[in-house]
Amino acid sequence: MEGAERQASQSSQPSQVSSEQAKWKQMMDEGIARYMREHPDRFHRRVRRGIPPEFRWRVWKAAVRLDDAWPSVDYHSLCEKETQWTPSIVMDVTRTFPDVKAFDDVQQQRLKRVLNAYASCNPEIGYCQGMNYVAGLLLLVSHNEEESFFVFTQLMEHEDFGLAGFYVGKLPLLRRYLRACESLVADTLPELREHFIKQSVQPAVCARFRGAFDRVGSGCFGATRVKRPSGPKDLV
Numbered sequence: 001m002e003g004a005e006r007q008a009s010q011s012s013q014p015s016q017v018s019s020e021q022a023k024w025k026q027m028m029d030e031g032i033a034r035y036m037r038e039h040p041d042r043f044h045r046r047v048r049r050g051i052p053p054e055f056r057w058r059v060w061k062a063a064v065r066l067d068d069a070w071p072s073v074d075y076h077s078l079c080e081k082e083t084q085w086t087p088s089i090v091m092d093v094t095r096t097f098p099d100v101k102a103f104d105d106v107q108q109q110r111l112k113r114v115l116n117a118y119a120s121c122n123p124e125i126g127y128c129q130g131m132n133y134v135a136g137l138l139l140l141v142s143h144n145e146e147e148s149f150f151v152f153t154q155l156m157e158h159e160d161f162g163l164a165g166f167y168v169g170k171l172p173l174l175r176r177y178l179r180a181c182e183s184l185v186a187d188t189l190p191e192l193r194e195h196f197i198k199q200s201v202q203p204a205v206c207a208r209f210r211g212a213f214d215r216v217g218s219g220c221f222g223a224t225r226v227k228r229p230s231g232p233k234d235l236v
Helices: 002-030 032-038 042-048 055-065 086-093 107-123 130-143 145-157 173-187 190-198 203-208 213-216
Strands: none
Touching: 002 032, 002 042, 002 055, 032 042, 032 055, 032 213, 055 130, 055 145, 086 107, 086 130, 107 130, 130 145, 173 190
């Protein structure tokens, strides 16, 4: 009986995938940016079920509103400029996604140029360790070096995203995320928080481990209770 149920479940998967593909194709044909504005709840539900790989980069570009704010900079001249951060960038690109075969020497050179271009474009921020993984992921998805640079710039500098807050000065956005994590631990896992304190460990230290915040947020806290900390315009 279990075998029959498993077989039936497996046979239904292709039709489910086909249905999702058709929905996404319709969204793309209508114009994904327009669809996001007019049907935000439906769009978010479908994103949570997964964006088909062939549409992912176009959706990401629309999500950061790249078409509305295409930077007026010369990427090709910026990416070749040597900066004070270039030695650190060169060192970190070889450490980026070392276990991902697709992130080969060619991708590493692309990543170097993207990070170098951003450091040249915005010397007030320059380069900080951790940016390499954000830009590297964009390259893996896009296969387009110049567009990856522009999306990275939007993520870093647009007020709705403000990832620069993770890397500038006293790391204001990182501090806000750590405070949010500590608040969630105190609210939903008070015994764990007390254990941390007794061991002289700050409760927010769990966020230092890769993926810890996401796993705790979606698992122990419950997805409906987790709210993303606000961007830099709301920092305190």
